Amino acid sequence: MAILNLPLTSTSNLVLWCSVVIALNFLLLSIYRVYLHPLSKFPGPIRYKLSGWPLLWQAYKGNRHLFHLKDHEKYGPIVRISPSTLSFNTAPSLATIYGSRTVPVKKGEWYKTFDVAAGTYSSFTETDKAIHATKRRWVSPAFSDLSQRANETLIIDVIERFCETIRPRRREGGDKGGWGEKWNASVLTTYLGFDIMGALVFGCDFRTVQEVGYRDLADSILPASKFLYWVSYLPLAPLVRPLLRTKLFEILGGRPIRDNNRLIEYASAQVGARARGTRNESGDWSGKVNKNGNDEEADTERIDFLSHLINKPDQKSGWRPTRADLDTECLNMMNAGADPFSSVLAGAIFYLVHNPTALQKATAEVRSTFTSPNDIHSGPLLTSCLYLSACIEETLRLCSPVPSHLPRTILPPGLTIPPYPLPLPPGTVVGVPCYSIHHNPVYFPSPFSFLPSRWIESPSNPPSAIEAAKSAFEPFGIGSRACIGKNIAYLQLRLTLAHVLWRFDLREISDVGCIGVWEGWADG
Numbered sequence: 001m002a003i004l005n006l007p008l009t010s011t012s013n014l015v016l017w018c019s020v021v022i023a024l025n026f027l028l029l030s031i032y033r034v035y036l037h038p039l040s041k042f043p044g045p046i047r048y049k050l051s052g053w054p055l056l057w058q059a060y061k062g063n064r065h066l067f068h069l070k071d072h073e074k075y076g077p078i079v080r081i082s083p084s085t086l087s088f089n090t091a092p093s094l095a096t097i098y099g100s101r102t103v104p105v106k107k108g109e110w111y112k113t114f115d116v117a118a119g120t121y122s123s124f125t126e127t128d129k130a131i132h133a134t135k136r137r138w139v140s141p142a143f144s145d146l147s148q149r150a151n152e153t154l155i156i157d158v159i160e161r162f163c164e165t166i167r168p169r170r171r172e173g174g175d176k177g178g179w180g181e182k183w184n185a186s187v188l189t190t191y192l193g194f195d196i197m198g199a200l201v202f203g204c205d206f207r208t209v210q211e212v213g214y215r216d217l218a219d220s221i222l223p224a225s226k227f228l229y230w231v232s233y234l235p236l237a238p239l240v241r242p243l244l245r246t247k248l249f250e251i252l253g254g255r256p257i258r259d260n261n262r263l264i265e266y267a268s269a270q271v272g273a274r275a276r277g278t279r280n281e282s283g284d285w286s287g288k289v290n291k292n293g294n295d296e297e298a299d300t301e302r303i304d305f306l307s308h309l310i311n312k313p314d315q316k317s318g319w320r321p322t323r324a325d326l327d328t329e330c331l332n333m334m335n336a337g338a339d340p341f342s343s344v345l346a347g348a349i350f351y352l353v354h355n356p357t358a359l360q361k362a363t364a365e366v367r368s369t370f371t372s373p374n375d376i377h378s379g380p381l382l383t384s385c386l387y388l389s390a391c392i393e394e395t396l397r398l399c400s401p402v403p404s405h406l407p408r409t410i411l412p413p414g415l416t417i418p419p420y421p422l423p424l425p426p427g428t429v430v431g432v433p434c435y436s437i438h439h440n441p442v443y444f445p446s447p448f449s450f451l452p453s454r455w456i457e458s459p460s461n462p463p464s465a466i467e468a469a470k471s472a473f474e475p476f477g478i479g480s481r482a483c484i485g486k487n488i489a490y491l492q493l494r495l496t497l498a499h500v501l502w503r504f505d506l507r508e509i510s511d512v513g514c515i516g517v518w519e520g521w522a523d524g
Ligand code: HEM
Pocket: 123, 124, 125, 136, 332, 333, 336, 337, 338, 340, 341, 344, 400, 401, 402, 406, 474, 475, 476, 477, 480, 481, 482, 483, 484, 485, 486, 488, 489
């Protein structure tokens, strides 16, 4: 132990001492985490037990869900995926963790990164159960059946313009019918999602589907969300979070941070203009017109989500939203609503063009149910398209847009989560990754195949098989923190697919993600 005799007076000795202390600290922490930690008996790769850095790397690469699946295949229904986190992969664990408001769990600290730069937490990121209940009540009217019906024409209007955009211009087969130019499904559906949410949340007409020059703000959502996602997995995230809205971070984080700030400012400008009751100039952020035309009309006939939130205190508790609550909630709805819808729609188109029988069945069903696209709206006819709905369910299973662990932190006095028979200690972070359980063959035989028929009762698919599948199906989450936009998301998906399939035949083009559109079957 010659080091103990080294005086701390020289810089090199100081550096040596610091290195030794850090190395010792790391060694002791590693021994504790691997052998003595309350979760030490749970299986998992050693690197996960040592630190949270592997999760950050997976988040950065965007393949975390694949690791979760592989880990569950290798280690079984419970895997330790970070020093304090367990991942589960069974229907009973899903029901236990997320199913009931009274279970002693709350959303994990992980969520706090997402809205903190906007000033407060939204209904999505709020971790306090009581505050969340208040906020959820506050936003609920925006998602009521009444609001959905009132907004449906806005949604259909955007969808029709989407169909107009993909309509073939150059045709291989002459004037009446033929294949048009290829289009990239995942790109255009992103803009469709953005336009729909702009209309629903702010009553704005973003026109990003048809106008390339208007896509600037929409293009910033993905890099901004990715960046925040990485930050959320930093083992030191609580230290980094307060810096998110500072100039320093804008310089260090570069474009994604600037983009995120632009989104925050955009939402805030929209709310500000509405709060003042003035014509929303910033709705015109890149020179577009506001959907509702003139000023008076815009302010008196608003039916968008913002009109349900602004100046609307919570009836039960009297809680009044602050300006930061409004800004954050609107921004959250734009982000939470646009991107998942777009990716499911792109996924559905992907699976349909890769499964010609399914595509043919869904298309035939839509065309035999509706006599014209003008008849396609919510109601019994749309819900009678059982095969179309099954295609949507199967897409949500295979490529759920929220595929990883949705973390919940166990509160005192602890919680027993099957199949583990003993209570887990408070502070343990738990969750069921959607992608893993959706590919668990116990609930979904042939888990990697696109089989809409698994959602439809038949002699070879009895109700018990459908019940088993539903018990492990969580694309919108379950329980009190489940997606509040679920019904509107289903409506958007059904409407868009029905409108597209009624009008066009689709085919795969060899470029990744590209499809061809053929029009003319009905013109005939
Ligand atoms: C296919 C489309 C969608 C999918 C797959 C989806 C998925 C989800 C999931 C899994 C959650 C729970 C997250 C968690 O526990 O951390 C969630 C929450 C949420 N979603 Fe969605 N979502 C979709 C569309 C929408 C839409 C269209 C909106 C708004 C218009 C929306 C707004 C929200 C909100 C506000 C929450 C937070 C709910 C709460 O904690 O009270 N989502 N969503």
